[in-house]
Structure formats: structure tokens, C-alpha cells
Amino acid sequence: MRTDEKIIDRMTRLFLKEVFEKLTLEEQKELNDWIQADPGNKEWREEMKTLKFVEEDYRNYKRIPEAEQAWGRLEKDMNRRSKWRRKVWTYSSVAVLVLLLCSVFILQWEIKEDNEIMEPVCVHELALISLVVDNHRDSILLGINRNVEIDLAGVRNENNTLIYDTTALTVEETEYHTLIVGRGGEYQLTLSDGTIVWLNSESSLRYPVHFNGDRREVELKGEGFFQVSRNEAMPFYVKSEGFDVEVLGTSFNIMNYVDEQYAWVTLASGKLKVNRGECHTIIYPNQQVEIGENDFKIHEVDSRYYTSWIESKFMFDDESLDMIVRKLARWYNLDYEFRDSTLMSTRFSGQLLKYDDITKAFELLELTTDVHFTINQETIQIMRKKK
Known part of the structure; x- marks a missing residue:
């Protein structure tokens, strides 16, 4: 791999980690230094923050024969999504943006060897689904109806489900993974404790490979349905932007997208405690907590309307x-x-x-x-x- 490709690959993965997880001080400094080195790099980072999608892997770029062709499609997509008009960038800045986002077009088109564009295929089957691994390892591209071999102990995926069978592993240091589901996709996850999670489109879940200590804790962005394995000695917590929920063993839905005015926690079975700052409440089946900037309300609902997406x-x-x-x-x-x-x-x-x-x-x-x-x-x- 050439030096410029290594830099592009590195900055792409630091950006993803910044969005979905948390950078170390050294990593944050490395990314900031690169951004400050070129005005185009800084504009790229700010524009990326406004998009509703993050593409995970530049390796698919090699499927597009001409860089100029890729740029033309990229510019069209960027203009459509954000009404943004690019300024004059250096060649390196353009390359970074193309490599990071060109998979948008690969997901929407099949390209013949003679460069003829074919008809779009099913958006759901081509939705970007990836597993981001801590400790600077490469992320793993999954996808619908693809049983990808995963070189991680106790981890496999089959039938559009990522499964962790790590209870027998001796884990000295907690390692976190993040499952990312792009627009148009959905995926299922079985955690090491047996808890089952359905992740909806444009969502992500960060979780430990193996639960240690006296609590089980995961972090959700977007929407997820949880069927929690009961363990009274180790309660289960879901952290989401602005609040968290605490359960022992139950099934519930959390919807918390950045483009929604409210977040909703809806209980299907069991009992659930919802915490937001000084506000706390316990809800029961067919109850829902509506959470806004200045709101914390309980509603009686039919939970089927909020969990039907998993069916x-x-x-x-x-x-x-x-x-x-x-x-x-x-x-x-x-x-x-x-x-x-x-x-x-x-x-x-x-x-x-x-x-x-x-x-x-x-x-x-x-x-x-x-x-x-x-x-x-x-x-x-x-x-x-x-x-």
C-alpha cells in the first residue's frame, strides 16, 4: 500500500472512531493535526459531520475504474444531500473524500467490466453494515445475506445475525466492538450474555465483547429493540444520547435519532427504569417514555406499533x-x-x-x-x- 493510501486509510478510520466511539488523546491530536494541515481537510471533516450517513471502507474504490468518474458521482450525491458546493481543493483532499464516500455509489450501482452502468439493485441488500473493532484493527464489512468469516475468537455471523459466544473466553482487558447499520439496512446481534438486539436503519451499538463486573452496559445511537437476558446480579443498561435505561430482563424499543424532536422508550414486556438527569421513572408493558429537551412524559400505548419493524x-x-x-x-x-x-x-x-x-x-x-x-x-x- 502506498504512503498516501495509508494516510487516507488511517484518517478514515480515526474519523469513524471519533463518530461512533471515542478517540484517545493521541489519536485526537493526530486527526486534528491532519485537519489543520490543509483547509480542504478541515472543510471535509465539517461537511462529513452534517451528513446522515458514514461510509466505512475505501477498499471498494478499486471497483471504480476512473477516479474522475467516481468524483463526478460523488459531487452529484453531495449536492443532492447537503446542497453543498465544493471550493477549490487540493488533489489530496479530493482523493480523501472520494475514497471515503465512493462506496455510496458502489452500493447503488453495479459496474460492468466495460464500465457500462447497470440498473440499481435492492437497496436493502446493499446497505452498509460493518463491525468496528477497538485497538486499531481493521473494520469488517458484513452486509445482508452474506456470511462473512470473522477472524475473532468466539464471534461469527450467520443469517444476518452477529453472534458472540465468548463466555468461555478469559478476557483480561475489556474490548469493545461497534456494530454499524447504514441507511436501508437492519441487523441482529446476540451479545455474550444471550441478550438479543435488533438494530434498525442508520443506527449503531457499542458493546463489550464480554461483560465483566457488576453491570452490563451498551451504547445506542438510532433505534434498537432489546430482548434482555435476565441476570439480577448484573443489571443491563442502555445508554443513549441524553438518557439511559436500566433493566433486569425484559424486551423494549429505544428510538433516538438526531433528526427527531423526541426520543422514545417503549416497553413490550417486563419492567424498565428510565433515567434522565434528575428525572427517573419506572414503566410497565404498553407504556412509553417520551423524552425531549424539556419533556419527560409517560404515555399509554400499544407497543406493537413501535416494535413492528423487527417483524x-x-x-x-x-x-x-x-x-x-x-x-x-x-x-x-x-x-x-x-x-x-x-x-x-x-x-x-x-x-x-x-x-x-x-x-x-x-x-x-x-x-x-x-x-x-x-x-x-x-x-x-x-x-x-x-x-
Whole structure:
């Protein structure tokens, strides 16, 4: 590997660790020094922070025959997602951005050997799913319907599930892994204690390979459904941005996306304690805690509507079109635009199958609402029906 490729690879992995985990002081200094060395590097880092996706591995870059071709697709995608126009960058800065994000296009296109572009394939099967390992080891690209051989003791993946069978291992120092699920994907995880976690689109979970001490603790970004293995001597904690939950043995859903005004903790079975600063509450099945900047409320709900996504369907109970469209956009890896903002408050009740083509979801929504949907350059456009 050439020196410039090694630098690109190193900065990419430091950026990922900064986003999903935590850098050491030495690593933070290394990344900061590289960013300060070139204005283009600094602009790259700030722009990356605003995106709703993080691509994990530059190695797929070799599948794109021409760097200029890759850059053209990249620029189109960046303009679509963030309305950003690039300034004049140095060649090295352009290369870094291309190498980090070109897998966006690889996930959306198959390229023939003669460089002809084929039709897009199923977005869900091509969703980026990766395992990031501590201690500077390479991350591992997983993916839907791919049983990748993992060179880690006690860890394997099969049937779209990452499984940890590490209870028999002697672990002197706690090692953490992070499972990252990109837009359009979902994945299942069995932790070393037997706890099962379903991770939804655009989510990540950081967890120890083996639980030690008197508590089990994981960190969630996005949405996850947990079926916790009961162990009264070692309670289970889920930390999410702004709050945490404590359980002994139960099943529940946490939804906490950065583009949502609220976070929601919904209990399906058992008993759950939710903590946020000085606020604490215990909830029971079919109760939900709504957490906002200045809110901490308990609601009586039907938990099926908040956990149905693990059964390959979306269920909505008088839900706003604004929230429904955000869910669809994450799942189908699309952006969205309301041509008429008054439609955002339109309510809908019903059920959609997750793996159906998105046009079927549009057809059902249009049957019972005064709304029309189109897709224009990978953006869902929502407008009022013409009379």
C-alpha cells in the first residue's frame, strides 16, 4: 500500500472512531493535526459531520475504474444531500473524500467490466453494515445475506445475525466492538450474555465483547429493540444520547435519532427504569417514555406499533406524515421534500410491508390521504393531490 493510501486509510478510520466511539488523546491530536494541515481537510471533516450517513471502507474504490468518474458521482450525491458546493481543493483532499464516500455509489450501482452502468439493485441488500473493532484493527464489512468469516475468537455471523459466544473466553482487558447499520439496512446481534438486539436503519451499538463486573452496559445511537437476558446480579443498561435505561430482563424499543424532536422508550414486556438527569421513572408493558429537551412524559400505548419493524413491517396508529416519511426515507435510503408544509401534520393509520417496493407504500398512503408522492433524483417529493 502506498504512503498516501495509508494516510487516507488511517484518517478514515480515526474519523469513524471519533463518530461512533471515542478517540484517545493521541489519536485526537493526530486527526486534528491532519485537519489543520490543509483547509480542504478541515472543510471535509465539517461537511462529513452534517451528513446522515458514514461510509466505512475505501477498499471498494478499486471497483471504480476512473477516479474522475467516481468524483463526478460523488459531487452529484453531495449536492443532492447537503446542497453543498465544493471550493477549490487540493488533489489530496479530493482523493480523501472520494475514497471515503465512493462506496455510496458502489452500493447503488453495479459496474460492468466495460464500465457500462447497470440498473440499481435492492437497496436493502446493499446497505452498509460493518463491525468496528477497538485497538486499531481493521473494520469488517458484513452486509445482508452474506456470511462473512470473522477472524475473532468466539464471534461469527450467520443469517444476518452477529453472534458472540465468548463466555468461555478469559478476557483480561475489556474490548469493545461497534456494530454499524447504514441507511436501508437492519441487523441482529446476540451479545455474550444471550441478550438479543435488533438494530434498525442508520443506527449503531457499542458493546463489550464480554461483560465483566457488576453491570452490563451498551451504547445506542438510532433505534434498537432489546430482548434482555435476565441476570439480577448484573443489571443491563442502555445508554443513549441524553438518557439511559436500566433493566433486569425484559424486551423494549429505544428510538433516538438526531433528526427527531423526541426520543422514545417503549416497553413490550417486563419492567424498565428510565433515567434522565434528575428525572427517573419506572414503566410497565404498553407504556412509553417520551423524552425531549424539556419533556419527560409517560404515555399509554400499544407497543406493537413501535416494535413492528423487527417483524418486517411498519404499523402506524394516527401517526403524522412527517414522521412516517422520515422512517421511509431511512429505510429506503432516500431524501425527502414537502412541497406543501401543511401536509406534514396529515395523520395516517395502517400497515406497510418493509420489503415491498416503496411505490406500494405510496399507493396505500395516497388511498386514504390527500397526498401525492413522487421520487425525483432519489428524493421523495410530497405534494397535495391535484383536484
